[in-house]
Amino acid sequence: MKIILKEDVINLGYKDDVVEVKNGYARNYLIPTGKAIMASPSALKVLAENLRQRAHKIAKIKGDAEAVAETMKGIALTITAKTDNRGTIYGSVGSNQIAEELAKLGHEVDRKIIKVENVKVLGNYIATVQLHKEVAVEIPFKVISENAPKQEEAPVVEEAAPVVEEAPAVEEAPAAE
Secondary structure, rough: OOOEEEEOOOOOOOOOOEEEEEEHHHHHHHHHOEEEEOOOHHHHHHHHHHHHHOOHHHHHHHHOOOOOOHOOOOOOEEEEEEEEEOOOOEEEEHHHHHHHHHOOOOOOOHHHHEEEEEEEOOOOEEEEEEEEEOEEEEEEEEEEEEOOOOOOOOOOOOOOOOOOOOOOOOOOOOOOO
């Protein structure tokens, strides 16, 4: 069944997209909750007219998303997690922790627009922040152990003058006659 989305639906589409879904999903969930309407010929004409009238607003929203994406380009996050002695994380690191770290840096992002794989071990990963249907930012993040000792700078060792040891004098034994 073809429907027109009235709002963004995660893993389905964005507002004003025309998508094909199973009949039961449309009739039992999307249409009754007001997230979609049926894509009848008249509804498609109304959608086309609305999109034509809102083209400049949509361009501004996309421009704002691109501006936010530019500010987030150089960000690299470090997330600490509780681990066992083998480096396995208790639980997992998800979009909640990434959203919290971004908030600490001054970027308020809804956790629902952050896509991240299942992180259960320490290492380097990449999260994707989908700011607009055409604008996404990849943010690298590193998961480190909360228990690991902090790596501090190695103390500077002053160079010592090379020590030259003189070999002890070897006495010659008297020659046997």
